[in-house]
Amino acid sequence: MMPLPGLFLGAHGDQAGRLGIVSSSPPQCKTLTPAGQEQIIGNDCTFMPITIKDVARESGVNTSTVSRALNNGYGVNDETRKHVIAVAARLNYRPNRVARGLVTGRSHSLALLVSDIRNPFFAEVARGAEDAARSGNCDLVLCNSDLNADKQMQYVQSLLEKRIDGILMNSVSMLNEEQQAQLVASGVPIVLLNRSPSNHTFSTVCADNESGGALAAKYLLNLGHRKIAHLTGPRQHGNLTDRARGFVRALQTAVDPVQPTVLHGKFNFAGGAELTRKLLDEHQGITAVFAANDVMAFGVVRAALDRGLRIPEDLSLIGFDNIEFSGIVHPPLTTIHQPKYEMGYAAVEILLRLAREKAKQTPEHRLLGVELIERESCRSPLAKPRGSSKRSLV
């Protein structure tokens, strides 16, 4: 198939021999059909990309020299390097990263394993992760686990088969001990998007949830609220627990301590609405609500409006995450900003470092700061605006 081998005299250091060398049939697909062989090739263009051998033959050097010239460039003469690069450019040579990965053992691709990319939080993390991966000359494969342990392990297995260089994971909390041990035994670098519950064998990137909760508490206190509620998810959820702890602790340790009402439920839109209904039914006089995330806060808005309560006139509301829609909805939601993009970026930075170091992995932990985004969903409970309706709760 490969025509005319052994035609070239590889004269050592012979510049003319390299530059002016007679070119064999150029390896473009169209000209690969000399007369008399047409029936062999067939009429459909058998697409054969040019390899490092083609570049080597065309430039009169060995494949190893081509590899050196194109990669690091060390240990190869300056002129030959330029020549090889020129020939490679002329032939439009593209290295086969699969073959390279086979010998180097690195696939130059990372994985993002989240519960669902449709969650706007993860979408933003993904964007940061992809940008970081790209700047590290890697690409990012996307996996949706749906928080299913088996599915997650299947993904990991599949990724290991592709010799993935590292995995950025949403969570490992739903994995049992054996599965977690299997992960560490696999030897692949792993960064978690939240703090590891038990062990510290995995690297982690996490927003400072506890400080965020405290931030929300102080903000509501400063506005003058005294009857405060916190709607959050199940007690097992690490991140949400941290937020609740920071929130409650800041309220309790204030100069004039406050004991908030804390309700647990589902941490989605429906959960926020449901908990709000429960709150309004069973607790009187609440003036401010801290929702564990923005989507729950949207559920609060819905339930409050259904009860004839206006935000912020009748009820102040603060969320957590600062997803893009929080600034778009009405009223624009005051919330705790979580640096989602930066978290994805930082996580992949760690992953790239771990992938570079072949030595024993030293896990790294980054805690990223949060900040309060003040918009229009909170107000002082004392300032009764014009036309404030006097509707009581239920």
Add this chain to the structure above:
Amino acid sequence: MMPLPGLFLGAHGDQAGRLGIVSSSPPQCKTLTPAGQEQIIGNDCTFMPITIKDVARESGVNTSTVSRALNNGYGVNDETRKHVIAVAARLNYRPNRVARGLVTGRSHSLALLVSDIRNPFFAEVARGAEDAARSGNCDLVLCNSDLNADKQMQYVQSLLEKRIDGILMNSVSMLNEEQQAQLVASGVPIVLLNRSPSNHTFSTVCADNESGGALAAKYLLNLGHRKIAHLTGPRQHGNLTDRARGFVRALQTAVDPVQPTVLHGKFNFAGGAELTRKLLDEHQGITAVFAANDVMAFGVVRAALDRGLRIPEDLSLIGFDNIEFSGIVHPPLTTIHQPKYEMGYAAVEILLRLAREKAKQTPEHRLLGVELIERESCRSPLAKPRGSSKRSLV
């Protein structure tokens, strides 16, 4: 490094020889350190995954037999196949997909190349695409082009180097002729998420935008609206143009024709708000607005509220896309549902088919249906509700 070669007698058809064969040092990492060699191995666990050779040696057959037994299973004795599978399971063998990809030429991975995954539309497409890819035993790499032509081409080059099996692309409209020709010349299967503007060399998956526009028009007409506006993006945008065409045409061809006001601008939140301000300033008595997508519709809501207009009491509003937040915001947005998940799924199905067929690619075009989602942002202009404010426009 690999210990003890040539110790096994590969007796043909000797079951005892296969099953009861003496096992060499099992290739687990921990037991690879016999006494006296500790200083060679080192203390860090040099992670060496087991290969097909280990399985072959352990089961007393050749690597080719192992390959056949584990893959298609054709051409290998039933008992030996079971035995090989058992040995592979015992050793926890995982095939190296990189090595396989090198010889087969298929990487078993597809790419999703969109402008920005943070756009919830693409997030949903991505989820559908990933599910389809997974069911086809492929994985999906994520690329964000930011609608930048150079960036897009760089991604394609990088993906080609990885011998990607197919690419699902947002758009090629920003690519010039030469770049598009380069794409088709690369030979990689490509599916576009919208209709190809000029040529039909690419496969396409597209929602029926024109019908969607007509659906919105008929809905507003049925409600009794006569003063209707359409806010849309720039004239070059194919999808939005189709929606506008269907909308306008349906209004004009109605039994009692209506000539709508059509305004062009940016197709994001700010654009929706800006166009709404312009609309309210320059056109009197508009009772219904059709926004080219839901995010623009949110901008309409914002601008309308700022002007003291309530939705739907003072202004009916209908969007396009039916992103998740459309059902969450207040008021819940009536909109045209676009099957985003199904579009991603269908596109990858086509991609998988194209990747399987090595013959000349026959492009496939799928047009997916849309439907009206009736929520609470539209109302008949005749029915003036209780307490309707009489505030005039400006």
Add this chain to the structure above:
DNA sequence: CCGATTGTCGGGAACGTTTGCAATAACAGA
């Protein structure tokens, strides 16, 4: 002028699979 060092390059063995081809055994029909 000679040995040692350095720079440059080619040869060739990996990396872990798949797969075409040949070899052997089993088995059938005659």
Add this chain to the structure above:
DNA sequence: TCTGTTATTGCAAACGTTCCCGACAATCGG
């Protein structure tokens, strides 16, 4: 018993890189 067919398996060549190692020339220190 001989021959042809089939089933099963081994052998070895790919696939396209990287990289160790040795060969050779040039340079340099003495």
